[in-house]
Amino acid sequence: MKLYTSPIAPNPRRVHVFLAEKSLEVERIEIDINAAANREPAFRAINPMGQLPVLELDDGSYLAETMAICRYLEGLQPDPDLLGRDFREAATIEMWNRRMEHEIALAVFASFQMTHEFFAGRVEQVPEFGEVSRRKALSRLEWLDEELCGREFVAGDRFTVADITAVCAIDFGRVVKIRIDDGQKNLARWHATVSARPSVSAG
Numbered sequence: 001m002k003l004y005t006s007p008i009a010p011n012p013r014r015v016h017v018f019l020a021e022k023s024l025e026v027e028r029i030e031i032d033i034n035a036a037a038n039r040e041p042a043f044r045a046i047n048p049m050g051q052l053p054v055l056e057l058d059d060g061s062y063l064a065e066t067m068a069i070c071r072y073l074e075g076l077q078p079d080p081d082l083l084g085r086d087f088r089e090a091a092t093i094e095m096w097n098r099r100m101e102h103e104i105a106l107a108v109f110a111s112f113q114m115t116h117e118f119f120a121g122r123v124e125q126v127p128e129f130g131e132v133s134r135r136k137a138l139s140r141l142e143w144l145d146e147e148l149c150g151r152e153f154v155a156g157d158r159f160t161v162a163d164i165t166a167v168c169a170i171d172f173g174r175v176v177k178i179r180i181d182d183g184q185k186n187l188a189r190w191h192a193t194v195s196a197r198p199s200v201s202a203g
Contacts, residue, residue: 002027002056003069004046009033010105010172011066012053013203017164018070020199022077026055036122067097070161082161089156096155096162104144105169107137111176130176137178141170141187148186152193159194167194168203 003019003026005012019026031037031052039050047054047064055063055072063069074083084090113119114130144166148154154162170191173179180187194200 001058002029004029004031004043004052004054004056006031006033006038006052009052010109010168011051013168013172014066014161014164015053015055015069015073017168017199017203018073018082018161020202021080021082021159021164021197022073024073024077034118039122067161082159082164084160093155093160093162097160097165100154100162100165100169103140104137105165107133107140108169108173108176108178111137111178112172115176134176134178137173138181141178141180141184145181145184145187148190153190159197163190163194164200167191167200 003012003015005015005028007030031043033052037043038047038052044050046056046062049064051064053064053066053069055069057063057072063072071083074081082093084093110133111130113123114125114133115127119125144154151157153159154166170178170180180191182188
């Protein structure tokens with residue numbers, strides 16, 4: 001297998017952390033997104049959406065989309081389980097992972113895309129929407145701080161893909177001044193715990 005990736009993008013980092021948790025080694029092919037290599041015809045032949053990450057399977061086919069890749073990797077290496085040990089837990093983890101994607105990650109990414117110079121000339125930027133997205137992300141960090149009162153991890157009592165999604169989104173948020181507030185003690189405790197994991201610190 002080969003993973004088409006970038007060391008600076010948050011979604012590829014989610015797969016990097018997932019792989020590290022599984023102790024899986026996959027050849028990495030870095031795509032220079034600063035030079036917009038992911039928008040070139042050669043890469044679009046691999047993924048017409050022009051997005052990373054992409055996993056090339058041994059049969060020469062390709063899997064795009066972060067969670068699709070993670071589900072495939074979970075099938076290859078079920079231990080340690082990151083997506084749910086039974087259908088009930090899997091549903092709970094899916095619920096929380098979707099919340100981390102839709103309530104935090106997408107707001108962070110929209111703020112970056114709409115306001116940062118990286119995307120100038122690449123997309124039609126609407127700075128006002130970027131600022132709205134930034135405020136939404138900050139409000140969702142307040143919400144997550146409250147949710148983490150009484151439990152150690154995002155989806156329950158153990159580390160799962162929901163924590164991977166959350167930490168990668170929150171860490172990336174620093175680029176657009178989205179940070180954990182000093183008063184968000186539960187969120188800060190969680191962040192310190194997950195950031196200390198070798199998979200996250202190396203991801």
